[in-house]
Amino acid sequence: SLAYATIEETPDWITQVYAEEWLERQISRWGGYRRGDGFDLFAGGFLWVIPPSNDRLEIHEDTRYIINPDSGQVEAFIAVHPITAGTTLAGVFRATHTQVYYHDLSSLGYVSGATAAANVVSAIGAPASGVYYGAMPLLYPVVISPTETKWTWYTPVYWADATWDSDLEQYVADNMRLHALGLVDASNIDRFAWIPLEGGISGEDLVYAVRSEYVALFGGVIVGPPTDIFNMTASVVNKTSDIVDSNQHIILKTDNVTYPYIEGARAWMNLTDWYDLLLDINVFDSFTATIQKVGDVYRIIAIVKN
Incomplete structure (x- = not known):
C-alpha cells in the first residue's frame, strides 16, 4: 500500500485525506474547550470553582462525505451543536484536500439533523412491526428560485426489525432497509416533504420526486439537471490553465465560432481524457470532445486528439 507523508503530497483522487478518527477527535477537542471567544482548558468546569462553559460544541453525528458542486471534489462534512442544545445546529466543518473550514451558522436559527429527522419520523407514524428511525442526515442547499435558496436537511428514514439484547443492553437490528426520504427546512422543521x-x-x-415536492411547498418549480450535451470537433487556438477552488482547470480557445471557449477539470472526465487534455492536446492540435453546458460554462466531459 502507498502512504503519503504530507497533505501536499496526497493526490487529488484520494477522497479521504484525513483519518476520520483523527478529524473527529480534533474537532471534539476544539469544541470541548470553547469559552466565549476563546478557549479554556477548564471549559468543562472544575469542582465548584469554575462553572462549565455553555459555549462548548459537540459533534452531531459522524463524518459524511459529499461532492462539492463548485469544485467537483469529495469533502468531509461534520455538523456540530451546542452542548446544552442538541436540537440546534451550531455550524459545520468542511475538510478539503488543503484545509479544514468551520462555518459558524449559530446566528441563523437552524435545527440539528437529528431534530429534522425526528420530525419526519413523527409524520410517517409507527409501522405495524419494527421501528422507523432517521439516520445520516445531510445539510445541503436547495434552490427554490433564482433569488431564493433554502438550507435543507436531507433525512433518510429507515425501517428496522429490532430486538433488545440484554447482554449488550441495547437494541440490535436483525433486518433493516431504507423506507423513505425527507427534506426538511433547516430554519423551520414544520416545512418538509417526504416520499x-x-x-x-x-x-x-x-431524490428528484421529494425535492420537487419540497420546492413546491415554497411556490417554486424544480429545475432539472443540465441536458445540453453535444459533440464538437475543432482545433486549439490557445490553451491556458487556471486554479478554481484549489483545482486545476484547462481552458481551450478553439476555432469554432459557436463554442470559442471550452473548459476541462479532472472531476468532469475520466483520468485518461484528463491526461490527454493536460499533456497531449496543444495549440494547433485537432480534437473531438463531448461538451456539457452547465450555466455559462461549456464543460469538457470527454476528449480525444485527432
Whole structure:
C-alpha cells in the first residue's frame, strides 16, 4: 500500500485525506474547550470553582462525505451543536484536500439533523412491526428560485426489525432497509416533504420526486439537471490553465465560432481524457470532445486528439 507523508503530497483522487478518527477527535477537542471567544482548558468546569462553559460544541453525528458542486471534489462534512442544545445546529466543518473550514451558522436559527429527522419520523407514524428511525442526515442547499435558496436537511428514514439484547443492553437490528426520504427546512422543521421508497421509485428518481415536492411547498418549480450535451470537433487556438477552488482547470480557445471557449477539470472526465487534455492536446492540435453546458460554462466531459 502507498502512504503519503504530507497533505501536499496526497493526490487529488484520494477522497479521504484525513483519518476520520483523527478529524473527529480534533474537532471534539476544539469544541470541548470553547469559552466565549476563546478557549479554556477548564471549559468543562472544575469542582465548584469554575462553572462549565455553555459555549462548548459537540459533534452531531459522524463524518459524511459529499461532492462539492463548485469544485467537483469529495469533502468531509461534520455538523456540530451546542452542548446544552442538541436540537440546534451550531455550524459545520468542511475538510478539503488543503484545509479544514468551520462555518459558524449559530446566528441563523437552524435545527440539528437529528431534530429534522425526528420530525419526519413523527409524520410517517409507527409501522405495524419494527421501528422507523432517521439516520445520516445531510445539510445541503436547495434552490427554490433564482433569488431564493433554502438550507435543507436531507433525512433518510429507515425501517428496522429490532430486538433488545440484554447482554449488550441495547437494541440490535436483525433486518433493516431504507423506507423513505425527507427534506426538511433547516430554519423551520414544520416545512418538509417526504416520499416512501415503494413501487418503481428509488435512487435518483426518489431524490428528484421529494425535492420537487419540497420546492413546491415554497411556490417554486424544480429545475432539472443540465441536458445540453453535444459533440464538437475543432482545433486549439490557445490553451491556458487556471486554479478554481484549489483545482486545476484547462481552458481551450478553439476555432469554432459557436463554442470559442471550452473548459476541462479532472472531476468532469475520466483520468485518461484528463491526461490527454493536460499533456497531449496543444495549440494547433485537432480534437473531438463531448461538451456539457452547465450555466455559462461549456464543460469538457470527454476528449480525444485527432
